[in-house]
Amino acid sequence: MPTVPILMPQLGESIAEATVVRIDLVLGGEVKVDQEVIEVETSKATMGVTTLCRGTVKEILAKEGETYSVGTLLALLEVSEEEVAKAGVDTMEAASDRRTAAAAAPPLEKNLHFALDDDSYEEAPAVVPSVKGLPVPTGTMGAHYISPRMRARMNDMGLREADISAIAGTGSGGRVTVEDLEKFIDYIETWPSSNASPMRLAVADAMRRSWTRPLATVGLPVRLDRVLEHRRQQDPKPGLTLYVLRAFALALVEDPASAGFLMGQKVVHPRAFDIGVAVQVEDGVVVPVLRKVDQKSLQELTNEYSQMVERGRRRRLSEDDLRGGIATVTNFGTFGLTSGTPIPLPNETLILGLGAGVKKPVWSEQVEAFLPVTEAELVMTFDHRVVDGGGAGLLLSRVAKLLQEPEKL
Incomplete structure (x- = not known):
């Protein structure tokens, strides 16, 4: 008699896999049309896998607690020819005949635009790491899905998704399994390590949240x-960071509006121009916020900034000193870096960075000669x-133009 597969269905547009939580099948047992025979759990909900026709359970391949990708063969039903014709279902034998015919046919010209063939319900082969040590996954389908069992184990260990990015998954489509995680933990058990400081953990958490947005530079x-x-003529001398x-x-x-943040269908505009300044401290960065920067002179900002930096490096900043900024300025040029891609804080839309100044020869039409110019990357x-991108470019150009008239700052 013909056999009909029960496959892991596509349970949602973004669902690549699901975990079997209950199997209501018995070998030799009868099933009806549209009968829920397997219960599965995704990251979003619990759903049922139903039958397409009447038949007798011939083989059960799925196991409770295991996770399978979409299209995986879960069980086989033995059905009559009449039922196949009535339900219009595809059989294992028909799929096998098509594969045999395809193998015997002349090879087609290679084409990058191809579709899955009829055996797409078979489980994908295990992913083979491309390098040793810290392996790199070679599969993509389903690799980003985390099963409920895996997520529970990660929660037990205090791990986040970014923490398992170094692990090559051997599950369907490159999925990282609990076994992969445990094997990797054993593998690095003897490596040198140190406890992350509260500061480092806070920075890591902020950057993870920031990276959930589409950022560009x-x-x-x-x-x-x-x-x-202009700075040489001032006393006390403002830092380049304050000019920027x-x-x-x-x-x-x-x-x-460029400093606003998106909340649903609204862009919430800033109510005050309070801007943070990134300050390097031991094992991390703090961002004290200077209030109403648009209303203060450079001298006022110089005194306030000096006090903030001093308190920041002594870890004496209050919670109010760190909250409410609409953007941040960072001067990575102090480390000799000429360029970089700073990341804004999760509650901010913008961060402006200044690279190290470099002397460059620039041609002058007035004197018809190359003149030395100090230039930095903004x-x-x-x-x-x-x-x-256009709006960001205009804003950046405006900042650069204002820096050419420092006496007006």
């Missing part, structure tokens, strides 16, 4: 000669849901 070289000349901070605030006053990373 634009850059623009800016001349610093006029800023440096002040120019950034004035540019945002002209375009406040980069801005933004939430692309709120700001487009």
Whole structure:
């Protein structure tokens, strides 16, 4: 008699796999049309797998507690010829005949645009790591799905999805299984390690949340000669960070929506131009917030900033000192870096970075000669849901233009 497969169905547009939690099948038992015979659990809900026709259970391949990808063969039914014709279902024998015919046919010209053939319900082969040590998964389908069992084990161990990115999954489509996780934990057991500090854990959590958004970065070289000349005439001398901070605030006053954040179908605009400054401390970064930057002079900001940095490095900042910023400025040029891609905090849409100044020869039409110019890279990373590349470019150009008139800052 013909046999009909019971396959793991497509349970949702983004569902690649599901875990079997209950099997209501008995070898030799009868099943009806549209009878729920297997209960499965996805990351979103519990659902049932139903039969397409009447028949007798010939073989049960699925196991409770195991996770299977969409299209995996879960069980086989033995059905009559009349039932096959009546229900219009595909049989294992028909699929086998098609594969045999396809194998005997002349080879087709290779084409990158292809579809799955009729045996797509068979379980995908296990993923073979491409390198040793920290293996790299070669599969993609289902690799990002985490089964309920795996998620429960990760919760027990205090792990997040990003923490298992170094593990090559051997499950269907590259899925990382509990066994893969346990094997990897055993593998690194003897490696040197240290406990992450609360500061490092806080930074890691903030960056994980930030990276859930579509972030993009634009850059623009800016001349610093006029800023440096103006700075030499000041007492006390403002840092380059404060010049950028002040120019950034004035540019945002002209375009406040760029610093807004998306909440549902609304862009919430800033109510004040409070901007944070990234300060490197032991094992991490803190971002104290300077209030109403658009309304304060460079000298006022210099005194306030010095106090904030001092308190930050002594870990004496209050919660109020760290909250409420609409954007951040970071000067990675202090480390000699000429460029970078800073990441905004989760509650902010923008972060502006300044690279190290570099002397460059620039041609002058006035004197018809190359003149030495100090130039630095100004980069801005933004939430692309709120700001487009053109808008970010205009905002960055405005900041660069304001820096050419430091006396107005």
